[in-house]
Amino acid sequence: MDFLRPASWEEALAAKAEHPTAVPIAGGTDVMVEINFDHRRPEYLLDLNRIGDLYEWEVGEDSVRLGASVPYTKIMENLRAELPGLALASHTVASPQIRNRGGVGGNLGTASPAGDAHPALLAAGAEVEVASAARGTRLIPVDDFYTGVKRNALQPDELIRAVHIKKADGPQQYSKVGTRNAMVIAVCAFGLALHPETRTVRTGIGSAAPTPVRAKAAEEFLNAALEEGGFWDNGKIITPSVAKRFAELCSAACNPIDDVRGTASYRRHAVGVMARRTLTWTWESYRGTRRASEGAA
Amino acid sequence: MRVNFTVNGRPQEADDVWEGESLLYVLRERLGLPGSKNACEQGECGSCTVRLDGVPVCSCLVAAGQVEGRDVVTVEGLADYAKQRTEGGCATGACGTSLDAAQQWQAKGTDSQTGEGTELSPIQQAFIDAGAVQCGFCTPGLLVAADELLERNPNPTDADIREGLSGNLCRCTGYEKIMDAVRLAAARQGEAV
Ligand SMILES: Cc1cc2nc3c(=O)[nH]c(=O)nc-3n(C[C@H](O)[C@H](O)[C@H](O)COP(=O)(O)OP(=O)(O)OC[C@H]3O[C@@H](n4cnc5c(N)ncnc54)[C@H](O)[C@@H]3O)c2cc1C
Ligand code: FES
Numbered sequence: 002m003d004f005l006r007p008a009s010w011e012e013a014l015a016a017k018a019e020h021p022t023a024v025p026i027a028g029g030t031d032v033m034v035e036i037n038f039d040h041r042r043p044e045y046l047l048d049l050n051r052i053g054d055l056y057e058w059e060v061g062e063d064s065v066r067l068g069a070s071v072p073y074t075k076i077m078e079n080l081r082a083e084l085p086g087l088a089l090a091s092h093t094v095a096s097p098q099i100r101n102r103g104g105v106g107g108n109l110g111t112a113s114p115a116g117d118a119h120p121a122l123l124a125a126g127a128e129v130e131v132a133s134a135a136r137g138t139r140l141i142p143v144d145d146f147y148t149g150v151k152r153n154a155l156q157p158d159e160l161i162r163a164v165h166i167k168k169a170d171g172p173q174q175y176s177k178v179g180t181r182n183a184m185v186i187a188v189c190a191f192g193l194a195l196h197p198e199t200r201t202v203r204t205g206i207g208s209a210a211p212t213p214v215r216a217k218a219a220e221e222f223l224n225a226a227l228e229e230g231g232f233w234d235n236g237k238i239i240t241p242s243v244a245k246r247f248a249e250l251c252s253a254a255c256n257p258i259d260d261v262r263g264t265a266s267y268r269r270h271a272v273g274v275m276a277r278r279t280l281t282w283t284w285e286s287y288r289g290t291r292r293a294s295e296g297a298a
Numbered sequence: 299m300r301v302n303f304t305v306n307g308r309p310q311e312a313d314d315v316w317e318g319e320s321l322l323y324v325l326r327e328r329l330g331l332p333g334s335k336n337a338c339e340q341g342e343c344g345s346c347t348v349r350l351d352g353v354p355v356c357s358c359l360v361a362a363g364q365v366e367g368r369d370v371v372t373v374e375g376l377a378d379y380a381k382q383r384t385e386g387g388c389a390t391g392a393c394g395t396s397l398d399a400a401q402q403w404q405a406k407g408t409d410s411q412t413g414e415g416t417e418l419s420p421i422q423q424a425f426i427d428a429g430a431v432q433c434g435f436c437t438p439g440l441l442v443a444a445d446e447l448l449e450r451n452p453n454p455t456d457a458d459i460r461e462g463l464s465g466n467l468c469r470c471t472g473y474e475k476i477m478d479a480v481r482l483a484a485a486r487q488g489e490a491v
């Protein structure tokens with residue numbers, strides 16, 4: 002095995018171009034487990050720890066450009082206002098020690114259907130910025146990034162530079178089912194974001210299909226129902242039948258399997274419950290801010 | 299490959315390191331520092347917790363090559379580390395824990411039950427006083443994690459302590475005495491100021 006230690010982003014891309022089989026290692030919280038257990042013996046490890054750019058984030062007008070290696074702890078501490086869904090999801094990852102090392106770039110690299118960043122990214126709306134020495138930079142919409150179980154849209158010579166995530170324009174929530182609070186890989190998970198500016202709702206489902214997915218039919222149903230009822234303007238409580246139908250459609254978007262963590266039918270059920278709850282939480286919060294701003298006006 | 303890094307304030311060099319080796323393996327097998335424990339090698343138990351550039355991490359999940367030029371504190375250096383923190387830095391220029399001293403470090407002193415006669419960090423003393431050590435396998439990781447928690451948050455609530463130590467498993471104590479130990483260390487820290 003060879004240990005490649007590029008000192009800059011350009012050097013990293015050059016190394017990846019020269020050795021396309023090289024396995025990038027950032028926080029190592031996925032890679033090292035595989036090496037420790039002899040599940041993986043890469044020819045080259047490509048260390049990304051020395052590339053400072055990957056640990057930085059920039060808050061722009063509409064989005065946050067989050068460096069691939071920014072650890073979950075930093076997201077929780079610094080980006081709760083801009084990226085509430087991702088900050089909540091980050092807080093559910095493993096333990097403090099793991100959150101101090103692991104980040105969204107590694108979560109995307111592994112592309113596990115159970116990865117906690119994914120539902121939050123899907124719900125918020127995001128693009129993955131990847132680059133190669135040969136072809137430069139391209140932006141992949143996060144919806145197109147997950148291509149199969151633990152597969153993603155990266156080419157062998159590409160690395161993830163950053164993720165561009167839309168800044169929250171309304172309440173966001175993240176919910177996860179597991180046996181306890183810490184150190185739990187999701188049995189299933191659900192992310193929801195209200196986007197009052199566009200009067201839309203977006204979702205993300207984790208661990209209930211071969212890849213992280215959005216519940217698009219559920220989103221469309223809810224968008225139409227909220228529009229028809231004038232809910233965005235009148236700020237009324239969402240009709241129980243609407244919430245129920247939304248939950249059913251979210252369950253229907255799942256394509257889960259039975260495994261050690263849970264059965265397919267439990268996952269489908271739990272996703273529906275989380276969909277209804279997160280909708281209630283976010284909508285209540287939206288109504289609250291509406292009332293507050295009306296009160297101020 | 300060779301890895302140069304700082305361990306407990308002193309520069310160290312590890313030779314013949316395999317590229318896929320973990321920091322935990324380097325500490326235990328190359329540098330002879332068995333304080334950091336190896337229980338799971340998959341980040342679940344926290345018994346291998348060390349500080350990497352001040353940040354608590356599972357050393358079993360850090361590749362050896364990643365620590366080149368960086369700063370590691372292990373449980374063997376915790377007493378010195380805590381001392382320097384209270385003294386506001388290193389006055390003599392000869393602080394830190396040498397490899398020799400670290401390899402021989404024991405919480406024994408003149409009385410192995412109470413830790414009297416050894417220099418312990420406040421968190422180590424609190425673990426002994428509260429009876430938070432049974433088999434002791436989880437203890438080094440918990441000490442490193444708890445010490446960092448109190449450094450960051452001198453007055454933690456019970457919820458803060460639980461959250462702060464949620465990456466460390468203990469099969470013996472049921473955690474109550476560990477909670478007591480952290481509360482005790484926090485209270486003593488508060489009195490000292
Ligand atoms: C005990 C334990 C508990 C865990 N619990 C959770 C959990 O609750 N939720 C969860 O989502 N995850 C969990 N994980 C998995 C892991 O922590 C996350 O997937 C984390 O986000 C990985 O980030 P990392 O930087 O450590 O990745 P690494 O291990 O360094 O890399 C992961 C993958 O991404 C690739 N990669 C990394 N950076 C880049 C880049 N810039 N460009 C291209 N490829 C890249 C690597 O080659 C590798 O294939 C857990 C892991 C452990 C050990
Ligand atoms: S040995 Fe590293 S976390 Fe268990």
Ligand code: FES
Pocket residue numbers: 430431432433434435436437467468469470471
């Ligand atoms: S004292 Fe035995 S594992 Fe904690």
